[in-house]
Amino acid sequence: MTGPRWLAPLAALGGLLVLLPLAGLVSRVEWSEFWSLVTAPDSLTALQLSIRTATAATVLTLLLGVPLGFALHGMRRGPLAPARAAVRAVVLAPLVLPPVVGGLALLSAFGRRGLLGEVLGGSLAFTTLAVIIAQAFVAMPFMVVSVESALVARSGRREAIAATLGASRTRTFVRVTLPGIVPALATGAVLAFARALGEFGATLTFAGSLAGVTRTAPLDIYLLRETDPEAAAALSLVLVAVAIGVVALAYRPVTTRTPR
Amino acid sequence: MRLEARVAVTSRGVDATLSVGAHRTLALLGANGAGKSTVLESLADVTRPDHARIVLDGQVLAEPGRRRPVPARRRGIVLLSQDDALFPMSVLDNVAFGPRSAGRKDAEDVARTWLDHVGCLDLAGRRPGELSGGQARRVAIARALAAEPRVLLLDEPFAGLDVEAASAIRALLRELLAGTTAVLTTHDALDAHTLADDVAVMESGRVVEAGPAREVLSRPRTRFAARMAGRVLIEGTMRGGRLVIDEVSSIPVSGGPGAGSRAAVAVPPASVAVALESPSIAGDRAWILDSVTTLEPRGDHVRVHGALVSADVDPELASELEAGARLWCGVPRGLDAYAL
Amino acid sequence: MRRGAALAGAAGLTVGLAACAGATGAAGPSATAIGATASGDRTLTVFAAASLTDVLEEIATAFETDHPGLHVLRSYAGSSDLAAQINEGAPADVFLSADQSTMDKIAGAVAGEPTVFATNTLTFVVPAGNPAGIADLASFAKPGVTTVICAPQVPCGAATATLAALGGVTLSPASEEASVTDVLGKVASGQADAGIVYVTDVARAEGVEAVPIARADAVVNRYPAAALAAAADAATAQAFVDYLAGDEARAVLTGAGFGAP
Known part of the structure; x- marks a missing residue:
């Protein structure tokens, strides 16, 4: 399909809009010092913390987001069907919520004075776990959407056939359904990981910023930006590289994927 | 393993009653959209019918008023679907799925035995995506049978296969279905003939005619059943060894009920001759004056449907016909007549 | 499914970028x-x-x-x-x-x-009512008290470090924020028992009160x-x-x- 010619200059502008800022970032990096900046103890601590927390958050979204995706899909029949669209909108809200709003929301739930404040007794505040919760909060929708849309695309026939063959629901779920949506789980996990890695606003608002505990790479960049712009640019470039890699991985051409 | 069932799925306009004798195979014969698959899915609890009474060998699986029907996994009714629906695991694991679900320790041996049976033992390590259509169907059959079903349901078992694969599977099923309680759906009278002991003809969600395959297919009692059996039903009244169709036409037949009774003959449209002018009375055919209602192109020939008879003619002749045209249909003399 | 995930993904990325833009945009x-x-x-x-x-x-x-x-x-x-x-x-x-x-x-x-x-000087900031009873640097540095200060990389954090050194205490904050606003936010929300910010910041904030730090005028901004x-x-x-x-x-x-x- 070829569009009209006048699309080309607009496409070029669109490309520039994305490329120029990235090019600008690259131009700010002191390449002679890049390696030493990125491997400086503070940077390494932040990057390691980011990877650890993002991994944990991804696992959390798998554990909770997959069942949530199933529940949402299950709602399409039965008495809750009319509420499905509303429930989905709420569950997916963190996807489009301003991050600071997410942080405030988390604060009012898990914070010292939050809904669960009495129960938790402030034990969550300023901990790595708080970072993971903030990241899982914003990353969860990716998993839910991935799982739900994968389930919608399935006819449910294999599950029905598995039942006629005598399989229990659990066995059908583990052996038939989950393997059938592995590509969706992988896509969801990769995107969730990327989102968790980039999480900033909710972490800043909810978890705080302490080296090695809650100061993830984005928070470190935020801090370095004022005092050491070169280091901030170098660290930013690392995150940009990760983001591009993740997107390339998650949206690789369909043909290379295993058939469902 | 006698299966008695009545299932109704309102949204699909299905309300069918059928019974399958122990160790017999029933063919549900009907056109696309007649509700055949819906009936099978209802029997297997793949589709939840609005109204169902299903009794298998005295055990009630579902009945109106019963709160929860017996779930699919406890029915012992296995559905072999048109799309095979193989699971994302090796061929061997697919076939072992049923026995494993039943907790059998020797599931893998059972699976190998069945794979051998369908001639696919060499494919044991493959994934479903690496199979041809015919291979996938064989594996699906092995998987269904390995679960030791009390009743096997086969939904259009030759759908989507090329001619060669279909005929190989047909031969395999003829062997495997012997002695199995089974229901298969088809729109092909030949399949019903070769694979089934009994036939139930479905039209618009209802079973309109049922009985032993030979009886239903050679002596259909309704125009629809005749059509599904690949025949045209010529109805009339018996009078002195002739079947009187109307004031103008009557044909000599053999057998049939006594004079004055309603009776019919069923004849393949291919064996009906057509003449545009009044044919000579002599010859081995009896002629019926008819008028064209519709012309149905069927590949290399055209089926001419008249008010009374249908006939297959070549396209050249068909081009001279149009709806309302008068024509003479010649049917063989001495056809087997039977009471309606 | 691919399409759905792709759309969702695109939306998410946009949000991610918006998040970063929001951070700088605010400043x-x-x-x-x-x-x-x-x-x-x-x-x-x-x-x-x-x-x-x-x-x-x-x-x-x-x-x-x-x-x-x-x-x-x-x-x-x-x-x-x-x-x-x-x-x-x-x-x-x-x-x-x-x-x-x-x-x-x-x-x-x-x-x-x-x-x-x-000029501006530092002060303790505590939630209204000062529930943790912060009175001086010693009570601020006491174990069990959740405190938030500016990171030493930013001016208010550098001043805080100087003041702590003058007072002879070692601070072990729960969080080292990049800005005064973030310190205030943690205290105002009750997440932290106390923080150290500038006097004028407390004057602008709600739900918090200032507790003077002795010798605060030794570190003047x-x-x-x-x-x-x-x-x-x-x-x-x-x-x-x-x-x-x-x-x-x-x-x-x-x-x-x-x-x-």
Whole structure:
């Protein structure tokens, strides 16, 4: 399909809009010092913390987001069907919520004075776990959407056939359904990981910023930006590289994927 | 393993009653959209019918008023679907799925035995995506049978296969279905003939005619059943060894009920001759004056449907016909007549 | 499914980018400042540290009254961000920095000598009622008390570190924030028992109260103002700087908690 010619200059502008800022970032990096900046103890601590927390958050979204995706899909029949669209909108809200709003929301739930404040007794505040919760909060929708849309695309026939063959629901779920949506789980996990890695606003608002505990790479960049712009640019470039890699991985051409 | 069932799925306009004798195979014969698959899915609890009474060998699986029907996994009714629906695991694991679900320790041996049976033992390590259509169907059959079903349901078992694969599977099923309680759906009278002991003809969600395959297919009692059996039903009244169709036409037949009774003959449209002018009375055919209602192109020939008879003619002749045209249909003399 | 996931993914990425943009955007020039050039014959553009927001509104309005036809365009952000913008050629006439070192960063763009027009000192900030009973540095540094301070990399954190050293205590905060605002937020929300910020910050915040730190005046933060070399109207720019050091502005600054230079 070829569009009209006048699309080309607009496409070029669109490309520039994305490329120029990235090019600008690259131009700010002191390449002679890049390696030493990125491997400086503070940077390494932040990057390691980011990877650890993002991994944990991804696992959390798998554990909770997959069942949530199933529940949402299950709602399409039965008495809750009319509420499905509303429930989905709420569950997916963190996807489009301003991050600071997410942080405030988390604060009012898990914070010292939050809904669960009495129960938790402030034990969550300023901990790595708080970072993971903030990241899982914003990353969860990716998993839910991935799982739900994968389930919608399935006819449910294999599950029905598995039942006629005598399989229990659990066995059908583990052996038939989950393997059938592995590509969706992988896509969801990769995107969730990327989102968790980039999480900033909710972490800043909810978890705080302490080296090695809650100061993830984005928070470190935020801090370095004022005092050491070169280091901030170098660290930013690392995150940009990760983001591009993740997107390339998650949206690789369909043909290379295993058939469902 | 006698299966008695009545299932109704309102949204699909299905309300069918059928019974399958122990160790017999029933063919549900009907056109696309007649509700055949819906009936099978209802029997297997793949589709939840609005109204169902299903009794298998005295055990009630579902009945109106019963709160929860017996779930699919406890029915012992296995559905072999048109799309095979193989699971994302090796061929061997697919076939072992049923026995494993039943907790059998020797599931893998059972699976190998069945794979051998369908001639696919060499494919044991493959994934479903690496199979041809015919291979996938064989594996699906092995998987269904390995679960030791009390009743096997086969939904259009030759759908989507090329001619060669279909005929190989047909031969395999003829062997495997012997002695199995089974229901298969088809729109092909030949399949019903070769694979089934009994036939139930479905039209618009209802079973309109049922009985032993030979009886239903050679002596259909309704125009629809005749059509599904690949025949045209010529109805009339018996009078002195002739079947009187109307004031103008009557044909000599053999057998049939006594004079004055309603009776019919069923004849393949291919064996009906057509003449545009009044044919000579002599010859081995009896002629019926008819008028064209519709012309149905069927590949290399055209089926001419008249008010009374249908006939297959070549396209050249068909081009001279149009709806309302008068024509003479010649049917063989001495056809087997039977009471309606 | 692919399509759905792809769309969702795209949406998520947009959000991710928006998040980052939001962070810098919040510190960038405020939108109100930009659209307001239409009225007024002359315009004076003032870049000011965010902590000056409230007082500068009042001072600028008064200055406008004294100079009919002049419109003072205000752009508030973190001092470092503003300094970076000025170095990149942003059209500012006057720069009000929250500390001397940031002013030094734009030394090349300054016309004449910067003038210190206000000072600020540190204070404890605690949730209303001071539930943890913070009274001095020792009680602030006590184990079990959740405290938040500025990271040592930023000016308020550097000042905090100096003050702690003077007091002979070692702080072990739960979080080291990148800005005073973030410290205040943690205390106001009750997440933290106490924090250390500037006196004027507490005056602006709600739901918190200040507890004075002994010897806080030993660590004074100075606010320098400077007319910039690129100013279109150098005289007016300098007049504004002089006005800041004058009595009228002083009264406003004192009222907001700022100290005299």
